[in-house]
Amino acid sequence: MCYTLECEYFYNEKVTIMAHVFWIFLIALTSTSILSADVLSTIFETKKIRVCIWPEYYGISYINPRTQELTGIDIDLAKEFAKDLGVSVEFKSSSFATLIQDINTHYCDIAMFAIGHTEERKKYLTLTTPHLASDxxxxxxxxxxxxxxxxxxxxxxxxxxxxxxxxxxxxxxxxxxxxxxxxxxxxxxxxxxxxxxxxxxxxxxxxxxxxxxxxxxxxxxxKPTKPFHITPYGWAMAQNEPSFEQRVEAFIKAIKQDGRLLSASKRHHLEPIVVSE
The missing domain is CATH 3.40.190.10 (Periplasmic binding protein-like II)
Incomplete structure (x- = not known):
């Protein structure tokens, strides 16, 4: 057994190092748990779904400059989805230019602003079954x-x-x-x-x-003299989220069958581009 001041110093240093290692391990473990928690579980735990929108998209997710009211078909449907989940909804400002980054950095849980299906976006995102399609x-x-x-x-x-x-x-x-x-x-x-x-x-x-x-x-x-390039529009979420994807797809199927999609499209004069099947 060593009782010198030098031994005591090295003993305290060892304890300090071990404490630091423990905290680093704990932080890493906590971070891993947070990152590995699937989106749907997090939504239920926080009782909130974070929805990315583009606030300049008329008829889709638009902030009226005069009234500051947030309107559009995807605003209505986001509220319906939150209601079905039994959670509140938080709208977060996004854009097409920042869409991929916003989803993959967990800035929001889902982007709901009539996102066109493109091959580039499919590389980085899960795109839902379309509910609209436009030329x-x-x-x-x-x-x-x-x-x-x-x-x-x-x-x-x-x-x-x-x-x-x-x-x-x-x-x-x-x-x-x-x-x-x-x-x-x-x-x-x-x-x-x-x-x-x-x-x-x-x-x-x-x-x-x-x-x-x-x-x-x-x-x-x-207008094009004939169909030029009809693009399906849906929503976007992070890849490898099977539980959340399944829940979103079930919601899309439900609103097509129960009339909520058609009703929302009529409110915003988008009935001609609804994908009802």
């Missing part, structure tokens, strides 16, 4: 005489704006042979480019096309 539409200024029909778009000198993060980027990169593609940071920037005359058209979908016709006097809608 592509172009928005031009009424004063723009050069753009009257869809066939006027892909021509020399025409500038086509698309928003970063949307599926329209890849679609237009593949489609346009003569027109110039302009990729901007937001949907609002698309509008500004066309309204200011710096772009001739911007690409959108049915919900946003309806918004432009209802809210912007200067805008006109250019």
């Amino acid at each position: 592509v539409y172009a928005i031009a200024a009424k004063s723009n005489r050069r753009i009257q029909t869809w066939d006027d778009i892909d021509k020399e000198g025409v500038v086509v704006a698309v928003a970063k993060g949307t599926y329209h980027v890849k679609l237009m990169q593949d489609y346009l042979k003569n027109a110039k593609l302009l990729i901007v940071d937001s949907l609002h920037a698309r509008e500004q480019e066309v309204e200011a005359g710096r772009a001739d058209v911007f690409m959108s979908d049915y919900p946003f096309g309806i918004y432009m016709l209802e809210e912007q006097e200067w805008a006109k809608l250019i």
